[in-house]
Amino acid sequence: MSDASEVDTLITDTADRLFSQLCDHESIQKAEADGQASDIWSAFADTGFPWISISEESGGSGGTLLDALEVLRLVGYHAAPIPAAETGILGGWLMSSAGLELPSGIVTVLPNGSQGLAVERTGDRLTISGRGLRVPWARVAETIVVPLEIDGQTFAAAIDSSECQISRMTNMAGEPRDTVDFENVDVFAAVLPSEINLETFRFRGALSRTALMAGAIEKMSQLTVSYTNDRVQFGRPVAKFQAVQQHLVWGAQDAALARMAAESAGREANRGPALFEIAAAKLIANQASARATKACHQAHGAMGMTQEYPLHHLSRRLWSWRKEYGGDAEWSSWLGRVAVAQDADGLYPLITGGSAVLS
Amino acid sequence: MNNRLSGETIDMRFTPTELSKQELELQREVRGFLLEELPPGSHEPCLGMAARKNKEFSLKMADRGWVGMALPTEWGGSDRTAVDRFIVVEEMLRWGAPVGHHWVADRQTGNVILKFGTEEQRERFLPAICRGELGFSIGMSEPDSGSDLASVSTKAEATTGGWIINGTKIWTSGAHENDWFVCLLRTSPLEDGNKHAGLSQFLIDLKSPGLEISPIPFLDGSHHFNEVTFNEVFVPETNVVGDLGMGWHQNTTEMAYERGGPDRWLSPFSTVEQLLREARGTDLEPVVSDLFGELIARWWGIRNLSLSVARLIDTGEAPSVESSLVKEMGTRFEQEVIEKLVHLIDLEYSPDSDSLFERLLAQCVVTFPGNTIRGGTIEILRSVASKGLKGLPA
Known part of the structure; x- marks a missing residue:
């Protein structure tokens, strides 16, 4: 390395x-x-x-x-x-952090944690009942992981997917987001290190979506530049028209902004606590995806509304990922509380210093 | 690491960067200076680069080595980086400091003279710029040349020992207070098919005989803009900057320094900060608190982009597409900030209010339409940037 x-x-x-x-x-x-x-x-x-x-x-x-x-x-x-994020930096991370053995197959997580689950503890034995919603790729997962808070400690609980009932659901991009029902299912649970809890899991999920979104916006922006330079109307490439240039520039800006945010948050998270950066990056990616999908679709005209042209592979994913692990309201509210808790003189140092100022 | 946006069409270069220990030390030093010179509450903050002129303040900054700081030490500068300058400018602007006197010289004129000027011009102007003494105006627009800058028609005609100038420049900020004028003039007639040829840059003393300055009052009655008319104004040969006929190229280079810095996204910061200051102790409505959240996220993101452009300049690049993208985005963001405040906060704010927040907000509402116009309209920036996205020359 x-x-x-x-x-x-x-x-x-x-x-x-x-x-x-x-x-x-x-x-x-x-x-x-x-x-x-x-x-x-x-x-x-x-x-x-x-x-x-x-x-x-x-x-x-x-x-x-x-x-x-x-x-x-x-x-x-x-x-x-x-399910790259679920098997790796979400589910795999929870399991390995708790010292659980990784399966060879796909791992997924309950994105809303233990919400909607009833957990029973009998000595060392944990059983859960309830329903997990919008579980990515549960239908092909070998193991479903959930972080559980029990008596002030957070556990990673691994569930064998064959013991659950899985109903197929999808997000707007057609990606599996299944409903998973548990009834008195035995789980293997192990305690997580103190820095991992339901809140940090939520942020980790947001970080994963931010990276995915940065990639999708960038590709969408590139497709749009190519398409509008190839597509000729009124005798010239439509990219020559100022009205179209606006869409190209806005798409490229949001691609750059989302990628910068995702990478900056990733760097901070690679070093330690990065709550501010992750929250800011997810909010930026959410809003950038809203603006960029609008601009890129408009620049593509009717072609972008067809299944045969690939724009929708990106735009539909962005519309879905925008709402996963926290929409605009959740993150602007979290960041707003942090901002307002600073006094006025501390507002700019928060922007330049980020999580380091908060710790 | 290869962090470029890859692909066939786009080659943007925005790489995350962080401040080094020395850079953070500079940031602390600037914050300490501002706390001492302009304690919060003691001064009416300026709104970004349209800052008041305060020569005394400029001289104090120059004492610290913060004016013309990226210029070489042999010309009176501090040989500091674009990132160091970014840090100083950023702190000054977010504080609302009165940086108007040295602003243009520090941001671009010093660079232009260093890059294209003669030894004599460097000796004459650069140390004085770095001492914070000289104020510069920029002469680009004319009554019939705005965004179509290549059409400038103010003429310089050769005469013994120099040039005779006739014509008119408009929207000239600060000409009534500044010392010098960097002007783009036509030195040979407009050629068909080569509209960028025949332009040259001149350094003109604003006190020259035949040069007349008259105010063009700003929409709120304040005096920033001027019309500058040249009536047989003599400019000595030694005041031509760079090569004759290369004015367009020099001007374009100058723009890369002008665009994409903190002055393009920090103008409303003092207003937002003041809202929080005045709201202290009261419960902010959730929607207002959420707005703070949204704004600090955007500022954090745009700042990272803008800082990466400064870092790129330090590697010797001229990132004109990147800086155009940041400026276009930053200036629109500035307007968006104010619109969101206006939308959420139900006040009939007045420029004469007892509340500083209300006074600042009123000033923003009235003056910010200019933010997406000055120094190149966003429409022109989009044209520059979109050609760059396809890899075509801007």
């Missing part, structure tokens, strides 16, 4: 090539129709990509959180229809 504060480009170049080969238009369409993409996942998993940032001693692939986030950015860029 190189310097821990830099992305290992060997990893990310390989991931980029892999996705370029596998995630063509037809494959993404097929994954949506089939409700999974086992061939893309196999190729991705065969190289150990899902477990980057989880140490080799814990059964992972090693590497840093930055490497894992860069791979997620590429997942978003290529609209790769796979």
Whole structure:
């Protein structure tokens, strides 16, 4: 490994090539129709990509959180229809942090934590009942992980998916977001280190979506520049028209803004607590995706509204991811409380200093 | 790491960067200076780069080495980086400091003279700029040349020992108070098919005989803008900047320094900060608190982009597409901030209010339409940036 504060480009170049080969238009369409993409996942998993940032001693692939986030950015860029975040920096992270053995298959998490679950503890034995909503790729997962708070401690609980009842649901992009029912299901639980709790899990989820969104907005912006320079109307490429240039520039700005936010938050999270940066980055990615999808769709005209053209692989994912792990209201409210808690003189130092000011 | 936005069409270079220990030390030093010179509550904050002129303040900053700081030490500068200058400018603007006197010289004229000027011009102007003494105006727009800058028609005609100038420049900020005028003039007639040729840059003494300055009152009655007319004004040969006919190219280079810095996204900060100051102790409505959350997130994001542009300049690049993107986004954001405040806060604010927040907000509402116009309209910026996105020359 190189310097821990830099992305290992060997990893990310390989991931980029892999996705370029596998995630063509037809494959993404097929994954949506089939409700999974086992061939893309196999190729991705065969190289150990899902477990980057989880140490080799814990059964992972090693590497840093930055490497894992860069791979997620590429997942978003290529609209790769796979549970990379869930198996890696969310579920895999919870399990390995608690010392649970990682399964070889797909791991997913209950995005809303233990909300809606009843947990019973009998000695060392934990059983849960209830319903998990919008669980990514539960239908193909081997293990479903949930963080549980019991008596002031947070546990990672791993559930064998075969013991759950799974009903197929999707998000707006056709990605699996299943409903999972539990009835007195036995779980393997182990206590998590003190820095991991339901709140930090929520932020980790937001960080994963921020990386995915940064990639998707960037690809969308590039598609739009290409399309408008190729598409000729009134005798010239439509990109020559000022009204269209506005959309190109706004899309490119939001691509740059979202990526800068995601990478800055990732760097901070790679070092330590990064609550401010993650909250700000998710809010920025949410709002950037709203503006950029609007601009890019408008610049594409009717072509962008068809299934045959790939814009929707990105825009529909962005509309979905915007609402996952915290929409605009949740993060602006969190950041607002933090901002207002500073006095006026502390407001600018918060912008320049971020989480370091809060600790 | 290769952090470029890759792909066939786009090659933007925004790489996350952080301040080093020395840079954070500079930030602390500037904050300490401001706390001492302009304690909060003791001064009426300025709204960004449209700051009051206060020569005494400029001289104090220069004493610290913070005016013309990126210029080489041999010309009186401090040989500091673009990032160091970013830090000083950022703190000054968010504090609402009166940086108007040295603003133009510090941001761009010093660079232009260093890059294109003669040894004699460097000797004559750069140390005085770095001492905070000289104020500069910029002469680009004319009555018939706004966004179509290449059409400037104010003429410089060769004469013995120099040039005779005739014509009119408008929207010239601060000409009535400044010392010097950096002017884009036509030195040879407009050619068909090569409208960027035949333009040259001149340094003109604003006290020159035949040069007349008359105010163009700003919409609120204040005096920033002027019309400057040249009636047979003589400018010595030694005041031509750079090569004859290369004015357009020099001007474009100058723009890369002008765009994308903190002056393009910090103008409403004092107003937002003052809202929090005046609201202290009262319960802010959740929607107002949420707005603070949204604004600090955006400021954090845009600042990171803008800082990365400064870092890129320090590697010797001229990131004109990146800086145009940041300026276009930053100035629109400035207006959005004010619109959101106006939308949420139900006050009939007045420029004469007892509340500083209300006075600032009123001033923002009235003056901020200019933020997306000055120094190149956002429409022109979009044109520059969108060509760059496709990899075409701007």
